[in-house]
Amino acid sequence: MSNPFIIEIQHLTKTFKHAAEPAVDNISFSINRNEIFGLLGPNGAGKTTTISILCGLFPPSSGTVSIDGKDLHSELSDIKNMVGIVPQDIALYPTLTARENLSFYGSMYGLYGKNLKDKIETWLEKLGLIDAAKRQVSTYSGGMKRRVNLIAGILHQPKILFLDEPTVGVDVQSRNVIIEHLKEINARGTTIIYSSHHMEEAENFCTRVSIIDKGRILTQGTPAELIRDNAGSTNLENVFLNLTNRKPRD
Amino acid sequence: MLHKLLATVKKELLLLLRDKVGLSVLFIMPVALIIVMTLIQDSAFKSINEKGIPVVFVNNDQDSLGNQILQGLMTNELCYTTDSINGKPANSELAQKAVSEGKFLVGIIIPKGATAAIRKNVTALVNETINGEAASSILPDSVEITILIDPVAKKSFLNAVTSNLREFISEVKTKIMFQTFSEQVAELIPDKEQAPKNSYQKSQIIQYKEIYASNATEKIVPNAVQHNVPAWTIFAMFFIAIPLSNSILKEKTEGSVFRLHTMPTPYLLLVNGKIIVYVLVCLIQFLLMLAVGKFLLPQMGLPALVLGNSMMGIFVLTLATSFAATGFGVTVGTLATTDHQAAIMGSLSILLLSALGGIWVPSYVMPEVMRNISSFSPLNWSLEGFYKLFLRGGGVADILPEAGKLMVFFFATMAISYFVNRKKRTV
Numbered sequence: 113m114s115n116p117f118i119i120e121i122q123h124l125t126k127t128f129k130h131a132a133e134p135a136v137d138n139i140s141f142s143i144n145r146n147e148i149f150g151l152l153g154p155n156g157a158g159k160t161t162t163i164s165i166l167c168g169l170f171p172p173s174s175g176t177v178s179i180d181g182k183d184l185h186s187e188l189s190d191i192k193n194m195v196g197i198v199p200q201d202i203a204l205y206p207t208l209t210a211r212e213n214l215s216f217y218g219s220m221y222g223l224y225g226k227n228l229k230d231k232i233e234t235w236l237e238k239l240g241l242i243d244a245a246k247r248q249v250s251t252y253s254g255g256m257k258r259r260v261n262l263i264a265g266i267l268h269q270p271k272i273l274f275l276d277e278p279t280v281g282v283d284v285q286s287r288n289v290i291i292e293h294l295k296e297i298n299a300r301g302t303t304i305i306y307s308s309h310h311m312e313e314a315e316n317f318c319t320r321v322s323i324i325d326k327g328r329i330l331t332q333g334t335p336a337e338l339i340r341d342n343a344g345s346t347n348l349e350n351v352f353l354n355l356t357n358r359k360p361r362d
Numbered sequence: 363m364l365h366k367l368l369a370t371v372k373k374e375l376l377l378l379l380r381d382k383v384g385l386s387v388l389f390i391m392p393v394a395l396i397i398v399m400t401l402i403q404d405s406a407f408k409s410i411n412e413k414g415i416p417v418v419f420v421n422n423d424q425d426s427l428g429n430q431i432l433q434g435l436m437t438n439e440l441c442y443t444t445d446s447i448n449g450k451p452a453n454s455e456l457a458q459k460a461v462s463e464g465k466f467l468v469g470i471i472i473p474k475g476a477t478a479a480i481r482k483n484v485t486a487l488v489n490e491t492i493n494g495e496a497a498s499s500i501l502p503d504s505v506e507i508t509i510l511i512d513p514v515a516k517k518s519f520l521n522a523v524t525s526n527l528r529e530f531i532s533e534v535k536t537k538i539m540f541q542t543f544s545e546q547v548a549e550l551i552p553d554k555e556q557a558p559k560n561s562y563q564k565s566q567i568i569q570y571k572e573i574y575a576s577n578a579t580e581k582i583v584p585n586a587v588q589h590n591v592p593a594w595t596i597f598a599m600f601f602i603a604i605p606l607s608n609s610i611l612k613e614k615t616e617g618s619v620f621r622l623h624t625m626p627t628p629y630l631l632l633v634n635g636k637i638i639v640y641v642l643v644c645l646i647q648f649l650l651m652l653a654v655g656k657f658l659l660p661q662m663g664l665p666a667l668v669l670g671n672s673m674m675g676i677f678v679l680t681l682a683t684s685f686a687a688t689g690f691g692v693t694v695g696t697l698a699t700t701d702h703q704a705a706i707m708g709s710l711s712i713l714l715l716s717a718l719g720g721i722w723v724p725s726y727v728m729p730e731v732m733r734n735i736s737s738f739s740p741l742n743w744s745l746e747g748f749y750k751l752f753l754r755g756g757g758v759a760d761i762l763p764e765a766g767k768l769m770v771f772f773f774a775t776m777a778i779s780y781f782v783n784r785k786k787r788t789v
């Protein structure tokens with residue numbers, strides 16, 4: 113454990129086919145072990161693109177990434193084994209029940225048998241889904257789907273967890289429950305990379321954040337540092353709006 | 363790895379079981395198709411009892427041979443003979459078409475100049491016998507009478523009809539030959555007693571060409587059941603391409619693909635899970651269709667399906683067909699970008715391949731060109747294989763070429779899917 117960084121990103125750039133501008137434009141940063149790192153930015157800033165590259169969905173156009181000392185390009189399969197993902201779009205089979213979905217995804221991450229069953233029941237219980245667990249996911253409310261979507265990414269206790277806007281559309285009660293559980297997971301040794309536009313949540317949740325826009329990093333630091341360094345800001349939302357010019361985005 | 367594969371299979375099974383539309387496409391549609399198509403085609407036989415066997419006669423000869431055979435058929439009560447089709451005088455092409463469509467059970471084509479040829483041959487024969495001249499040129503000139511046969515006609519029945527026909531035609535032919543012969547001989551030698559009575563038997567002057575489509579004489583004619591049960595079962599097996607490609611596309615559009623491609627599980631394993639489930643579905647479909655052919659159709663007054671005698675052959679061929687169908691579905695699902703596209707692409711291509719493959723109309727009644735194209739359809743390979751097993755008493759060894767081609771097709775579709783998928787994932 114000589115390397116304090118669990119993720120090191122250098123000059124990462126992604127230009128999609130037929131796109132005029134890069135979605136991620138030459139960004140470099142590192143994430144410490146056991147951090148809760150926030151990727152904050154308006155719509156289209158490049159948060160999902162960055163996360164997609166980090167978990168190996170597609171390769172970057174240029175730049176290098178190393179995760180826990182392994183090269184993303186050449187050691188992808190090792191990396192996949194230590195990563196958990198909660199995608200922004202619900203990734204569940206609508207005609208399967210919550211249990212069936214979780215059982216499938218858990219198996220894909222190498223869990224099986226009683227261990228898998230127990231973990232599923234524990235998490236369904238924790239996130240208040242036991243009563244609905246027998247129903248097909250298509251009959252769930254948006255917030256319920258989001259909670260199942262979350263469980264599917266954390267069931268196997270990954271070393272690194274990517275959360276792409278995990279609390280969108282979730283009511284306040286569930287949101288707090290989710291955040292508390294994520295903090296607990298982090299306390300047990302999982303590094304979390306979290307994207308959001310929800311500044312209040314990020315301020316309370318993240319140990320460090322990076323504010324990005326148009327694929328570039330605008331600023332980076334602990335929430336307290338950013339508020340202190342931006343004159344007139346009393347919270348992270350002020351900082352965010354100041355830096356990103358208050359215009360609505362695509 | 364095994365746990366992962368089992369989990370994938372379980373997921374795929376659950377997805378399929380919850381897809382009621384998909385299931386009915388897989389199991390109800392082919393049963394309905396088999397029953398309806400068999401009933402329609404079988405009714406062709408029933409009309410025979412009422413009016414007599416419908417025979418179309420093409421008299422390109424317009425001389426003694428043609429005229430006498432026609433006359434004979436006209437006066438025969440067993441036959442209902444006509445020399446016109448829809449009010450137009452019958453020609454070879456029209457007759458072939460009409461017979462293949464089941465409007466007539468038998469078509470007879472007397473070639474142009476048939477009578478003249480017989481006369482010429484007999485003259486030559488006489489010269490040979492009398493003058494010792496070489497007459498080896500006789501055979502190439504011999505007269506070919508074509509008998510067209512409805513491909514769905516029952517075999518036992520046809521044998522009776524065609525052998526009667528043959529007998530009758532050769533009677534007429536003999537009469538003409540004998541007439542010509544006596545005339546010739548009378549010219550040459552006044553003493554008829556010395557005429558070589560047997561010489562016209564030693565060479566078969568008129569040759570028969572029975573065609574079910576072509577001159578592939580060793581091809582056995584299936585009845586409606588023997589054709590329809592394997593044909594529509596193959597069709598149904600390939601129809602799994604629709605629910606299968608749909609299942610692949612749903613995963614893309616429902617967002618699961620993000621997880622599926624970032625999981626520590628090779629995508630190929632996920633695809634294998636699908637293949638296992640859908641191959642299993644194909645095997646179940648096949649059993650269901652066999653049961654329909656064997657037990658349900660006889661209840662409806664249709665002949666029962668005869669399986670031949672190689673269960674192993676049936677199993678191997680069915681398995682190969684299942685893999686080919688599944689590979690096809692995976693390819694459609696990979697090529698299409700929306701489930702709507704997949705449904706259209708899938709159903710159109712299967713309709714096309716099945717029409718070409720001889721599912722709707724047996725390929726042996728197709729014109730030469732189409733028959734050649736037909737042999738490119740994997741549905742045709744499978745159907746040919748089943749004909750070998752069900753009709754010609756073939757065994758495993760006989761269907762290995764078909765099974766082999768189907769497996770090559772499967773591996774080719776998997777390779778295509780693999781590369782298309784890789785290309786599609788580069789964004």
Ligand SMILES: Nc1ncnc2c1ncn2[C@@H]1O[C@H](COP(=O)(O)OP(=O)(O)OP(=O)(O)O)[C@@H](O)[C@H]1O
Nearest residue numbers: 128131135153154155156157158159160161162789
């Ligand atoms: N598959 C793709 N093909 C082409 N362009 C894409 C693709 N995915 C994203 N983009 C573009 O890349 C840019 C960054 O998108 P990205 O999804 O990373 O933004 P984001 O920060 O996650 O936004 P949001 O908060 O709305 O989720 C956008 O301009 C988007 O249009």
Ligand SMILES: [Mg+2]
Nearest residue numbers: 159160161200
């Ligand atoms: Mg996003």
